[in-house]
Amino acid sequence: MIVQMTKQEFDSLNDEALFHACFKPLILDYKHRMAQENSTMVKVHFYKELTSGQKALFVFHIYYDHVIESEAEFYWWSAYFIAQPKIWSAIKTGLQYFGEGNMFHLLEETESVIKRHNGPSSLEKFVVKREDLQNNKELSESIKPLYSNFNEIANLTIKRISDFIRFNHEDFIKIID
Incomplete structure (x- = not known):
């Protein structure tokens, strides 16, 4: 699942293109496997x-692709991932792996807000709706600045991840001639 590309191609990619290029084969393989057998073991x-x-x-x-869409999606998907502690922890650990403290702290703050507003602790107790933001002014006022901050720092996070990939490409890319 390591991406193969020429040195010229690698050097020509901007941060966002590199971010997506390294992810694409992973998600394609994941979707292919899940189409064959949708199970936890897979x-x-x-x-x-x-x-x-x-x-x-x-x-x-995965988190970024879902939450970037809108404030309601940011809220719902954050709550959904928080309700899956292993996945939520993996997202935060991944940000630490890349040295991305700003986004890590934003996710910690998001988790705190969602839990304060009776966010679910598991999928069995998951009753979060996107409409919750329309029905709960306090929740909406808490989520709005978090989503705004997410949008402000997402490009810096992508840049930091892409910089990491550039300096550690062997974990992501095989340079071919």
Whole structure:
């Protein structure tokens, strides 16, 4: 699942393109496996096959792709991942792996707000709705600045991850001639 590209191609990619290029083969392989058998064991086996860097990239990219869409999506998907402690922990650990303290602290703050507003501790207790923001002014006022901050620092996070990839490309990319 290591991406293969020429040195010229590698050097020509901007931060966002590199971020996506290293993720694409991972998500394609994951979706292919899940289409064959959607089970927890398939997910665990897939994840175990990744390098440490790929694990960190995969979990953050999955989170990013879902929450960037809107304030309601930021709230709902954050709550959904928080309700899965292993996944939520992996996302935060991945940010630490990349040295991304700003986004890590934002996720910690997001978790605190969601838990303060009776966020779920497991999927069995998951009753969060996107409409919760419309129905709970206090919750909405707490989520709004978090989503705004997410949008402000997401590009810096992508840059930091891409810089990490550039200096540790062997975990993500095989340079071919």
